[in-house]
Amino acid sequence: MFNLIENEVLKMISKKRLMFVLAILVVLISIFAYGQNHTAERTKAQLAQRMGITATDDWRRLADQQLIDMKNRLDSPYRDEKDKSSLRVRIEQLQYNLDNNINPLEQSAAKFTTKFMEQSIFLFLPLLIIMLAADMVSGESSSGTIKLLLVRNVPRWRILLSKYLTLMILEIIVLFFAFVLSVIISGLFFGLGGWLAPVATGFKLVAGKLDTSAVLNVPQWRYTLMVYSLAYFVAVVVGSISFMISILVKSTAASIGIIMSTLVAGNFISYFLSDWKITRYMFMVNLRLTDYLSGSFQPIEGMTMLFSITVLLGWAVASILVSFVYFIKQDILV
Amino acid sequence: MPQNAVLELTNLRKTIKGKEIVKGVNLTLYPSQIYGFLGPNGAGKTTTIRMIVGLIKPTEGSVRICGYSVAHDFVKALSNVGCIIESPDMYKYLTGMENLLQFAAMNKTISQQRIKDVVEMVGLQHRVNDKVSTYSLGMRQRLGIAQAIIAKPKLLILDEPTNGLDPAGITEFRNLIRKLAYEEGMTVFVSSHLLLEIQQMCDIVSIIKQGSVIKTATVQEIIQHDDKVEWQINDPEKAIALLMDHWQIKATQLKTNTISAEIGQHPLDKLNEFFIREGLGLTYCTAKQNTLEDLFLGLTEGDQIV
Numbered sequence: 001m002f003n004l005i006e007n008e009v010l011k012m013i014s015k016k017r018l019m020f021v022l023a024i025l026v027v028l029i030s031i032f033a034y035g036q037n038h039t040a041e042r043t044k045a046q047l048a049q050r051m052g053i054t055a056t057d058d059w060r061r062l063a064d065q066q067l068i069d070m071k072n073r074l075d076s077p078y079r080d081e082k083d084k085s086s087l088r089v090r091i092e093q094l095q096y097n098l099d100n101n102i103n104p105l106e107q108s109a110a111k112f113t114t115k116f117m118e119q120s121i122f123l124f125l126p127l128l129i130i131m132l133a134a135d136m137v138s139g140e141s142s143s144g145t146i147k148l149l150l151v152r153n154v155p156r157w158r159i160l161l162s163k164y165l166t167l168m169i170l171e172i173i174v175l176f177f178a179f180v181l182s183v184i185i186s187g188l189f190f191g192l193g194g195w196l197a198p199v200a201t202g203f204k205l206v207a208g209k210l211d212t213s214a215v216l217n218v219p220q221w222r223y224t225l226m227v228y229s230l231a232y233f234v235a236v237v238v239g240s241i242s243f244m245i246s247i248l249v250k251s252t253a254a255s256i257g258i259i260m261s262t263l264v265a266g267n268f269i270s271y272f273l274s275d276w277k278i279t280r281y282m283f284m285v286n287l288r289l290t291d292y293l294s295g296s297f298q299p300i301e302g303m304t305m306l307f308s309i310t311v312l313l314g315w316a317v318a319s320i321l322v323s324f325v326y327f328i329k330q331d332i333l334v
Numbered sequence: 335m336p337q338n339a340v341l342e343l344t345n346l347r348k349t350i351k352g353k354e355i356v357k358g359v360n361l362t363l364y365p366s367q368i369y370g371f372l373g374p375n376g377a378g379k380t381t382t383i384r385m386i387v388g389l390i391k392p393t394e395g396s397v398r399i400c401g402y403s404v405a406h407d408f409v410k411a412l413s414n415v416g417c418i419i420e421s422p423d424m425y426k427y428l429t430g431m432e433n434l435l436q437f438a439a440m441n442k443t444i445s446q447q448r449i450k451d452v453v454e455m456v457g458l459q460h461r462v463n464d465k466v467s468t469y470s471l472g473m474r475q476r477l478g479i480a481q482a483i484i485a486k487p488k489l490l491i492l493d494e495p496t497n498g499l500d501p502a503g504i505t506e507f508r509n510l511i512r513k514l515a516y517e518e519g520m521t522v523f524v525s526s527h528l529l530l531e532i533q534q535m536c537d538i539v540s541i542i543k544q545g546s547v548i549k550t551a552t553v554q555e556i557i558q559h560d561d562k563v564e565w566q567i568n569d570p571e572k573a574i575a576l577l578m579d580h581w582q583i584k585a586t587q588l589k590t591n592t593i594s595a596e597i598g599q600h601p602l603d604k605l606n607e608f609f610i611r612e613g614l615g616l617t618y619c620t621a622k623q624n625t626l627e628d629l630f631l632g633l634t635e636g637d638q639i640v
């Protein structure tokens with residue numbers, strides 16, 4: 001099996017598709033980092049104008065004030081528990097900033113790296129994975145080399161498994177480079193730090209409303225790790241689906257077209273989501289897993305992190321099953 | 335199944351989209367022989383070959399390679415086969431050597447030395463480290479043969495192997511195939527629609543038409559060496575009688591004024607002299623060698639299918 005995977009990796013590298021994907025990452029991260037930097041500068045300037053403070057020096061004074069204010073609110077007997085826990089989390093974050101002399105308005109490489117993946121997980125990351133996955137089997141079909149591959153003394157399922165495992169390795173490589181490139185490029189703009197800053201997570205959905213009672217702070221590095229783990233899961237799911245389509249369709253262009261249009265369609269299908277129940281079982285609308293971490297999701301009855309992960313897992317398993325059954329049974333006529 | 339058969343096809347059938355493409359092919363191949371598989375375009379040659387190597391599953395019937403069923407013992411059966419199917423499609427973005435290494439990696443018995451030997455055998459040693467995208471069709475064909483023989487298969491299947499080779503390349507290829515069959519003991523199965531090629535290369539030929547094998551025979555059997563002669567003559571009945579009486583040659587009338595006979599060892603000039611002496615008006619005389627082409631055209635186009 002190892003030699004088969006080695007073969008596939010060599011082919012992938014020689015085809016330069018992986019290099020192409022990494023090049024896209026470099027360009028996009030650079031643009032994104034520059035944009036973030038630009039926005040941060042403007043916010044600072046606006047703050048200075050409006051409030052008469054220079055953010056760089058006087059943010060501590062502002063934070064102190066906010067802190068006292070929040071502590072007073074926490075002591076109030078009329079507050080309910082939910083509000084209190086969310087207040088406690090914000091107090092903790094502000095206290096950390098004061099203790100470590102971090103301006104909360106400043107960006108950091110850690111924040112950027114996480115944010116980049118949160119923004120990429122539902123469209124950009126899947127597109128990169130599709131570029132790699134859609135070609136793995138259909139590329140061999142359209143060039144006719146599949147014939148050479150399947151007349152060896154190796155059963156078909158092993159050939160396909162080696163391709164699938166190679167895809168999973170490539171997904172790790174893509175995410176690894178997305179992480180490293182984000183850190184390096186954003187580090188040039190914002191400095192490399194920020195890994196220990198607390199980030200709030202643990203949001204829940206109770207009776208159709210965002211429940212903040214279980215919210216707690218985790219260090220940034222742990223939060224980033226969670227985001228990238230979810231991103232890998234999404235990559236595997238999207239990779240499996242594209243892999244299946246590339247086996248069924250046999251043409252690289254057609255399979256990229258099909259899965260890309262599905263993904264893009266998924267972005268506006270979400271608008272009908274609350275009315276039209278069946279859409280929530282589509283894989284495209286369940287890709288924003290990181291929103292459940294950050295609490296930035298639109299509360300929809302019945303949609304939780306567990307629900308989304310189960311739906312995605314179902315799609316991945318079904319895709320793999322269809323891929324293997326079809327690939328083993330099909331007649332090669334190219 | 336015969337003891338030492340390298341390949342045995344039993345009642346092989348394939349129906350694709352309701353159309354029966356291969357209609358019950360039976361064929362047995364023995365070691366160290368070169369077999370030709372001859373048929374017009376669309377006769378079912380490639381479909382049969384794809385079933386042999388397991389790319390297509392037969393609708394009915396079985397394929398056994400060296401005693402192993404392709405359907406049930408795929409890995410063992412395919413360990414004995416090397417093949418080129420239709421065109422020699424290789425990874426164009428890899429070099430010739432990288433291509434060979436890909437296939438070598440799939441079979442642990444292939445050594446570095448074997449790869450080197452094979453490259454030399456097909457005459458690619460000067461270009462093997464160039465990208466396949468820069469190769470000519472002939473060079474790709476050579477690389478295709480190299481990947482087919484790299485694992486020293488007992489059965490070598492070549493589908494239209496001389497497409498794109500120049501005349502020198504074809505001669506070289508023919509010598510290589512003979513060497514592989516007679517020195518390395520491979521059984522070679524060559525499909526082609528080119529008659530001359532099969533006639534020059536093969537020991538035994540099977541002719542396929544519309545999905546059925548209609549004749550299998552040695553090439554010698556088919557191409558008889560006795561010369562067949564045709565005369566255009568004004569009195570055919572008299573000529574036939576005279577040939578029988580004086581020369582013991584059995585002649586038949588073909589058309590109104592044409593007779594034909596196999597004259598064997600008799601000199602043609604003496605026969606012609608004899609006709610003229612007997613007062614027959616001889617207008618035209620031609621000697622024909624019976625070729626595979628006659629047989630092929632007769633079998634595949636005429637009504638008198640064997």
